[in-house]
Amino acid sequence: MAAGDVLLSGEHIRRVLTGDVPATLVDDANLEIRTGEFVAIIGPSGSGKSSLLYILGLLDRPTSGEVMLLGQATSALNDDARTALRLKHLGFVFQAHFLLPEFTALENVLLPMQRAGMPDTEARARASSLLTDLGLKDKQNNLPRQLSGGQSQRVAIARALANKPSLLLADEPTGNLDTHSSAAVQDILRGLAHEAGRAVVVVTHDAAFAKSADRVIKIVDGRIVAT
């Protein structure tokens, strides 16, 4: 795939919640993510950044509109097919890091690779090198409760990178990190984005981080106001 091809696009995405507290989370969002891009999404708290990311990451279905991943429409696919696409092409770093508490840092990173059927030794080597790159070489065998918030966040990033996703979606990956680790994470994400055929979308409040992105998408009240 040549650089600059459309990896993911959202067309008129709208997501409303009905129920006891009705809300419009995303309102008519149109966007394109191309390979090689490093895109930042910014906006005030509660503006719908996470909601948009869940939809782009095939974790949530838009009420209307379409998400195209690698030219394939996704809204008509069943859950299993969407899960398979997630496994193959998408990596996700959640706003709250969400590690599995019974598994060590290394094992948490291993999970997606094992799920994808990577041979064990290869998977272990990769998990270990990812953790080392993120400065967690000596914390590999710690359980999540034996890690600080920032360390957990970095494990979550390693886990998202495990299957070399075409598109990495990260929800405030540097939120809990000190300047030094934050810079390291930013470098890793930027590096990944500029690898052939990949792209990274980051939600962030960090103005400097956003500034370093190739493109910034600004959201207010569920609407994209500037790209």
Next chain:
Amino acid sequence: MRLEAAIAVRHLMARKRQSLVSVAGIILGVAFFCAIAAMMRGTENDFIKRLVDNSPHITIYDDFRTARQQPLFELYPAGAVELKNVKPLPENRGIRGYQQALDFLAAYPGVRASPVLAGQGLVNFSGRDFGITLNGMIPEQIKDVTTISNYMINGSVDDLIVNPEGIIIGAELQRKLSLHMGNVITITAPGGQVRAFKIVGVFRTGRAGYDESQTFLHIKRVQALLNRPDRANTIIVKVPDPYSAFRIAAEVEQRLGYKAVSWVEASQDIMNALAVRNTIMYSVVSAVLVVAAFGIYNVISTVVMEKQRDIAILKALGYTARQVKQIFLIQGACLGVFGCGVGIPLGMLLMLGLGQVTLKPPGSTEPVNLPLDWGAGQFLVAAVFALSAALLAAYLPARKAAKVQPVDILRGGA
């Protein structure tokens, strides 16, 4: 699958105490199930064995299942004939030409048959009359078709062979009449004939009524006493496989015309009672396992509740609904397998313990051991039942887990 298993085991290990408590339910359920089933089957087999051993497998009576037809009806099979106040001629009762029946039975391999002429007799003792049943048999065949020789406490059945004027009586009768071996008793037949017999053997079966009333004699002597030469009123048959008795009886009846009753038919009421007893007991024991299954349901649904976040993550990472469901089914299976793995040996220990118990039922003379059945069948049933209960108990929460939508959880937790 390996991965799902690894996750499942981690979940269980993370709440060891809860898992152990729930597994303890299965262990106890399985153990009790095994022990009780072994007792049930043991006593049932013991009971049937006694029933089968102590009674003829087939008894052929000098009787017909349906009353004989009057010749008139045979003459006009299609006619509208009515015959009122039929008074059949008195017949000399008994199986006529029983030798022919014996020859027919001899064609079956392993089948042993012996004619019996049974009748009533009176023994007079110090002014009181005691009614007894005279069983006239061919002395050589008594051992083949009855178990009476197992119960001899004095003398032996073979003594009848050398002493055709002998009689074998029960211990109760002996006690009542203060008789001794070698004594001679005088028996009066209903027809008035009187004969003297020498006591050559005494048996005790433990059934007081039987020990008081039954006697065994040479068939020729009984025929003479009852004035029914060359007659037998029953033929008792032992077959090698008691469970084929039903079939053979039907064949015999069809061929000979005489009513042939197998032990199954004769003991229908007892067999029914056994079936009812089994149903009741198995339901009670199964209830234990059902209760244990609730324990498993409890643990796994707790895990599912607590693990909503993890389930959401796994699904977000690319685990399908089926894989998530498997994780929890595996937990159920683990608890079930572990429960069986410990429960069955524990059940065996219980059975060993029960095997040591001796009972002395009131009125019985000898202590008895609990009969236990060590067949593999009941262990298999317990294992299958426990595993299915565990899987079923896991299935409901597992299905719920599979339905978790990751975004619902992520939104709440973010």
